[in-house]
Every structure is written in structure tokens, then in C-alpha cells.
Amino acid sequence: MGRTITSNTFHFFNHTFILDLGIEIASIALALTYLFFLMRQNKICWFFGIASSLLGIVLFYKTALYSEALLYVYYVIIGIYGYILWSKKRDREALSVTWLKSRPLLIFLGLSIIGGLVLGFWFKNYTNADLPYFDAFTTSFSFMASYLEAKKYINAWVFWIFINGANIALYGTKLLYGYAILAFIYFVFSVIGYVQWKKSYQLKFH
Incomplete structure (x- = not known):
């Protein structure tokens, strides 16, 4: 009886681990494809991003x-x-990369800090959330950063560099090593994305 329960428990956790690993790998593959097309400002990136995010919701x-x-x-x-937003065809409506000006940037920063404090308080006191x-x-x-990215503000990449650096540690503490590796890859490609979008912006003036 004891061995049967132990065996069933082992198989259950083994099955759960394999399922979670499969979800994680699929989400990572889709996320990397999203990033590849995002840096090239190709609107199909959003399809891969949506699919990756749906799997991420389940795992997190x-x-x-x-x-x-x-x-x-x-x-x-x-x-x-x-x-x-990226599907708009007419030239006057088409988005091009640019910088977000200082005043709205400070507003976004302030809202993000307030949002972090409110979310942190809520999850600390009313859920079993870790960290x-x-x-x-x-x-x-x-x-x-996601909103700025959709609007093609170059500032988004700067924030992603710091966010992805922090996420490496966050995912590592939760033993989500696949996502930790993904965050590291995101960190590297955030730097590349920043350089590419900045060059695209500078080309408008040449």
C-alpha cells in the first residue's frame, strides 16, 4: 500500500514536471521568435508574443x-x-521609432513605482506569492516597457535591459531555469534591439 502510494505520487510529480517543462520550452521558443521579429519591426512578432504569453500565464x-x-x-x-497599431497602412499613421520625451517619461516612471508598491503590498498581504x-x-x-515597445519608443529597450537583468535572479530563485536563460537572452538582445532601433531612428535624419 505504502509503496503504491509512493509510486503513484512519484508518477504524478514526474508527469507534472514533464508537462511544466514542455510548456516552458514551448513558451521560450515562441518568445525567442517574437523577439527576432520584434527587433526587425515585423508585425507578425505579436502573434508569437501572444502565444508565448498564454503559456506563460499557466506556468507562472x-x-x-x-x-x-x-x-x-x-x-x-x-x-x-x-x-x-503596427498594421496601420497609411504613411501618416504608420509608426516609426522615436524617443519618449522627458516629461511623459517621468510620469511613466512614477506610475510604475506606485504600481510596484501597490502590487507588492497586495500580493504580500493577500496571497501566498513568493518575493x-x-x-x-x-x-x-x-x-x-511593453506599452512603450508597442508605441516604438526606443526607451523601452533601456528598461528591458534592467528588467531582464532582474528577472534572471527572480526566475533562478524559483528554479525556472529555462526562463532564467530566456531572461539572459532577452538581456543580450535588448542591448541589440536598442542599438538597432537607435540606428533606425538616426537614419530618419540622413
Whole structure:
């Protein structure tokens, strides 16, 4: 009887581990494809981003990273928004890369800090979330960076560099090594994306 229960428990956890690993790998593959097309300003990037985010919601909910799960719900929404925005055909409506000016940038920063504090307080006191404030601040700033990214503001890449650096540590503590590796890759490609978008911006003046 005891051996049967132990065996069933082992198979259950083994099956769960394999399932979670499969979700993680699929989400990472889709996320990397999204990043590849994003740097090239190709609107199909949003389809891959949405698919990756849907898988991420499942995985982060299961690991009690509720801020991250909430963030990935937002990624789905911003993915739809980004695709619509990038699909505008007329030249006067077409988006081009640019810098966000200082005043609105400070407003976004302030809102992100407030959002991090509110989310952190909520998840610390009303859920079983791990690392509530760390998770909440990376989530709050990711909300901002994703919106700026959809609007093609170069500033978005600067924020992603810092966010992805922090996410390496966050995912590592949760033993989500696949996502930690993905965050490192994102960190590297955020630098590349910043350089590429900056060059694209400078070409407008030549």
C-alpha cells in the first residue's frame, strides 16, 4: 500500500514536471521568435508574443508568481494592441521609432513605482506569492516597457535591459531555469534591439 502510494505520487510529480517543462520550452521558443521579429519591426512578432504569453500565464500561476501571471495577461492584451497599431497602412499613421520625451517619461516612471508598491503590498498581504515586492516591481515596470515597445519608443529597450537583468535572479530563485536563460537572452538582445532601433531612428535624419 505504502509503496503504491509512493509510486503513484512519484508518477504524478514526474508527469507534472514533464508537462511544466514542455510548456516552458514551448513558451521560450515562441518568445525567442517574437523577439527576432520584434527587433526587425515585423508585425507578425505579436502573434508569437501572444502565444508565448498564454503559456506563460499557466506556468507562472502554477508556481505562485501571480504578478508574473498577471503581467502575461497584459502581454496578451498589448500583443493585440501592438498588432493593430503596427498594421496601420497609411504613411501618416504608420509608426516609426522615436524617443519618449522627458516629461511623459517621468510620469511613466512614477506610475510604475506606485504600481510596484501597490502590487507588492497586495500580493504580500493577500496571497501566498513568493518575493512579492521584487516580483511586483519587475511586473510594474514591464507593463510600462511593453506599452512603450508597442508605441516604438526606443526607451523601452533601456528598461528591458534592467528588467531582464532582474528577472534572471527572480526566475533562478524559483528554479525556472529555462526562463532564467530566456531572461539572459532577452538581456543580450535588448542591448541589440536598442542599438538597432537607435540606428533606425538616426537614419530618419540622413
